[in-house]
Amino acid sequence: ADAILEHPAYDLSVIPWQIDSYMITEKPGHSYHPNFDKNVPQARVQKTLEKFFAMRAGAGHSKPTYEEFVDMSVGGTMPSEWAY
Numbered sequence: 001a002d003a004i005l006e007h008p009a010y011d012l013s014v015i016p017w018q019i020d021s022y023m024i025t026e027k028p029g030h031s032y033h034p035n036f037d038k039n040v041p042q043a044r045v046q047k048t049l050e051k052f053f054a055m056r057a058g059a060g061h062s063k064p065t066y067e068e069f070v071d072m073s074v075g076g077t078m079p080s081e082w083a084y
Contacts, residue, residue: 001048005055012052012059015069015082023049024073 004010022033023045032038053066064072072078 002051005048005052012056013061015056017082019049019052019069020073020078020082024070026070026074028074028076 018033020027022031022036024030025042025045050066053064053069056062057065069082072082
């Protein structure tokens with residue numbers, strides 16, 4: 001995932017809906033994608049998500065922060081363009 005994030009053509013302005021759908025473990029009813037490798041520690045997933053949001057901020061897309069995104073996901077207030 002890190003190599004994809006660091007590719008110059010990767011569009012950091014878009015938050016993939018899969019993040020809300022599969023990666024926020026605090027979200028009620030959370031489940032990973034069926035193809036997700038369950039051997040990947042959640043700490044590694046979280047580190048990649050934090051890196052993604054830091055890179056977005058560095059590219060001028062400061063909202064939402066990772067914490068704000070998690071709060072919206074958990075609270076059910078995710079804007080439709082970022083949710084599934």
